[in-house]
Amino acid sequence: MISQYIQSFLEKNKYSDFELKAVFFDMDGVLYNSMPNHAIAWVKTMQELNLPFTEYDVYMNEGRTGESTINAFFPKVYNRNATKEEIQSIYNTKSLYFNQLPEAEPIEHVYDFLKLIKNKGLEIFLVTGSGQVSLLEKLNKSFPGIFQKEKMVTAFDVKYGKPNPEPYLIALSKGNLKPWQAIVVENAPLGVRSAVDAGIFTIAVNTGILRDEELIKEGANVVLPTMKSLIKNWDL
């Protein structure tokens, strides 16, 4: 099923060939079911400031920096941007609430998909805006034998981050790959935008609460509801 969408992708991007060598994975909402915790923490923090920020807004803004997220909503109530100190304080509160929640579990069946990709001899890259220091350790615990330090793009590698194509362009460069040699698996509108603007075939797995339309709008080549359906439809 996925292969059916490759031809129109090639035509649209004026590529002559598709030669899959690597799959790029986003982390939050793709590897880990961490978005419900982010949503709880953000909504609670913003409610205390009387800021109109819904669970849907959290999912729509997934991947944006804390500062940019806060300033997309703060002026609606306070008629000005938040100061640096206010942003820090709001972000600290959000982190505090987030850290009180139980650690997110891996997304159902994602390890099966990772193993399938690895068994096909394809390279696996992680491309995330996360800046956790012990990330590789955590990944190795959840998904043994899959991830490698030199095949990761994290907050420490980027200047702009998603929705800028930068993180995916860095992944291409780290892997010495062309855009027609990779596929991205994303879950969020800004992540899809980043991958599509990097010129890469993008599969959105809609693991959250958004309408599929939000992911199609940003250019996703395929939208699927679950990892199980991705495994079922993987014919590359």
Ligand code: CA
């Ligand atoms: Ca994500």
